[in-house]
Amino acid sequence: MLHVGPTILIAFTIMLSMSGPAFGQVGTGTFRVDIATGTDWDECGSEGDPCKNIQQAINLATHDDDILVAAGTYTFVEDLSQCTTGNTAVACLVNKRLAIRGGYSSSGWTIADPVANLTVIDGENTTRGVLVEEGEGGSGTLTMSGLTVTRCLGPPRDGQVNAFGGGLSAIAPNPQKLVVLLEDMVFSGNQVAGGDTTSGAGGFGAGGAISLRNTEAPSSLNNVIFNNNQALGGSGPSRGGLAVGGAIYSYQSTAAGIDLVFDNNSALAGASSGSGASGGLL
Numbered sequence: 001m002l003h004v005g006p007t008i009l010i011a012f013t014i015m016l017s018m019s020g021p022a023f024g025q026v027g028t029g030t031f032r033v034d035i036a037t038g039t040d041w042d043e044c045g046s047e048g049d050p051c052k053n054i055q056q057a058i059n060l061a062t063h064d065d066d067i068l069v070a071a072g073t074y075t076f077v078e079d080l081s082q083c084t085t086g087n088t089a090v091a092c093l094v095n096k097r098l099a100i101r102g103g104y105s106s107s108g109w110t111i112a113d114p115v116a117n118l119t120v121i122d123g124e125n126t127t128r129g130v131l132v133e134e135g136e137g138g139s140g141t142l143t144m145s146g147l148t149v150t151r152c153l154g155p156p157r158d159g160q161v162n163a164f165g166g167g168l169s170a171i172a173p174n175p176q177k178l179v180v181l182l183e184d185m186v187f188s189g190n191q192v193a194g195g196d197t198t199s200g201a202g203g204f205g206a207g208g209a210i211s212l213r214n215t216e217a218p219s220s221l222n223n224v225i226f227n228n229n230q231a232l233g234g235s236g237p238s239r240g241g242l243a244v245g246g247a248i249y250s251y252q253s254t255a256a257g258i259d260l261v262f263d264n265n266s267a268l269a270g271a272s273s274g275s276g277a278s279g280g281l282l
Contacts, residue, residue, distance in 0.1 A: 030065065030067075030068060031060060032057075032069075033054050034051075034069075034072065036072055044056065047109055050070070054069060054100065055080040056077075058093055064097050067100045068112075069146075070105050071117035073122050074090055074119075074120065074121050075124055090121045093133070093140075097142075100143070100147070101145045102147035103184075112146045119148065120150060123151050123153055123166075127152065128165065129149040129166070129168055129190065130144070130167065131168075132168070145185065148187075150187075154166035154205075155195070156203055161241070162204050162241075165207045166193075166229065167187045167190035169210075171215075172216075176216060177216065178215045178217065179217045180219040181219065183221075183223060185221075186225045187229055188226075190229045194233045194242075196236070200237070200238050201241055201279055201281070202233050202239070205242075205243050206251075207248060209226050209248060212248075213252065215255075217254075218256060222258050223258070225260075225261045226260070227261070227264055227265065230267070231246050234270045236272055236278065239275070240272040240276070241269065245267060246265035246266045
């Protein structure tokens with residue numbers, strides 16, 4: 001059943017500080033990105049020579065670096081992607097601790113203003129916005145602020161039917177110290193869609209905007225807007241796929257936040273021509 005609810009404002013205690021490290025210069029912790037003036041090469045990232053795409057800065061960065069992003073719309077660039085097999089995302093982090101901060105301009109890298117300098121991650125309705133993965137024994141943090149994540153699609157990985165996180169998907173293989181810190185963010189018009197099947201139940205879609213899996217250490221969300229995000233289950237001959245969390249899905253994870261707005265997010269199970277029962281579920 002499709003359920004569309006009213007705008008909801010939620011406030012609860014932040015468990016972790018959202019403040020970031022001091023900004024340094026290129027080579028000592030800070031990369032700058034500007035879609036309008038940047039160039040993607042092995043030494044980009046300075047004020048006078050920014051990278052063009054967020055992914056290139058991620059590729060060059062090391063643990064605890066800051067990535068400052070100027071106003072503009074950033075999309076998936078296949079040649080730069082370092083996602084694991086079967087995954088794509090505009091920004092893909094594998095085993096790295098980084099901060100990505102939007103709202104800057106090429107003429108001012110000191111103070112962020114996300115309203116004046118709208119900074120957008122756009123999945124173009126074909127790819128996920130942000131993917132964070134930790135390997136065995138890994139420990140990492142993604143801090144994001146001042147960005148709008150929109151029109152992103154989280155499909156199943158190759159050979160799978162279940163899908164997680166349209167705007168952002170964070171996963172560790174087992175409960176690890178993987179933390180996601182979001183501040184002054186907007187997730188709008190994102191979708192996660194389970195796959196269709198030829199037997200049994202359709203795949204489930206979980207977390208239209210965000211999916212957190214095995215992020216055992218407390219993550220935090222501060223001043224984040226979720227609007228018009230959707231989780232969709234796939235179709236199946238016996239039962240349609242489940243749809244969970246139009247805005248947020250969490251599994252073996254903890255999170256806390258303050259000033260969260262939920263508006264018009266929805267979850268819609270998949271269709272079926274069968275009995276509607278499979279795997280002990282209706």
